């Protein structure tokens with residue numbers, strides 16, 4: 612398995628603080644009518660270990676995107692603290708990258724130039740930077756397309772570029788907001804495998820912490836080390852479900868009893884046991 616160079620990282624080994632600690636966090640937006648803050652997320656508490664792949668699922672409007680934006684430092688906290696590697700978060704930073712559902716590539720730049728962009732903006736497009744760009748383009752399988760422009764790419768290819776672009780600055784926290792939501796089912800499945808392959812390519816010691824939002828329960832089980840199930844708005848954590856299956860996970864695993872059982876646990880936490888075939892028929896919380 613290839614290992615990407617991480618010149619900006621401290622040497623691996625020894626105890627490290629949790630990658631992410633969210634303590635009593637409240638998020639919300641002022642109502643246009645009254646000006647009072649309407650909560651999107653209420654009293655959220657979660658600790659994420661370095662290198663963990665956490666997937667968030669929850670009903671529409673429960674604050675998943677708002678939380679990712681808060682983690683990216685793009686929206687203010689209305690209470691609580693977010694700590695990254697022990698330090699309180701105070702705004703956007705190069706230690707985090709956000710990938711959205713709709714790839715927003717710069718249309719006048721080629722694949723390579725799009726991936727280079729963040730390094731250029733940070734004046735880090737030196738020789739190791741260029742090597743990293745090349746390595747990432749190869750890793751996401753776009754070596755043959757690096758001179759193409761975004762309009763020449765398929766949806767899946769665009770999201771590969773977005774992934775490479777998000778990883779190029781070597782962020783310690785990768786935030787993904789339904790990145791495959793706009794893709795057809797087959798491409799989506801391919802991209803799920805690709806994401807895990809790319810995420811794992813950096814080796815356990817240097818692996819990025821990933822927070823991935825989806826509406827797709829099967830996608831959540833397939834990708835996650837842990838699935839956080841949010842309550843309806845204002846969102847808080849209703850269930851924290853560990854997915855211990857070893858990686859790499861094969862497509863056949865999706866048809867196993869273990870996979871079905873984990874999916875049922877998530878569905879039950881989301882909608883109550885009545886939503887699950889063979890469930891107890893009782894209403895959820």
Ligand SMILES: Nc1ncnc2c1ncn2[C@@H]1O[C@H](COP(=O)(O)OP(=O)(O)OP(=O)(O)O)[C@@H](O)[C@H]1O
Pocket residue numbers: 640641650651669670671672673674675676677678844
């Ligand atoms: N910029 C904004 N201004 C005001 N209210 C907002 C803004 N963005 C989101 N909200 C509100 O905050 C709440 C949470 O929205 P958010 O987009 O975080 O939910 P979500 O869980 O990501 O939803 P979905 O699954 O539908 O994408 C919703 O009630 C939404 O209307």
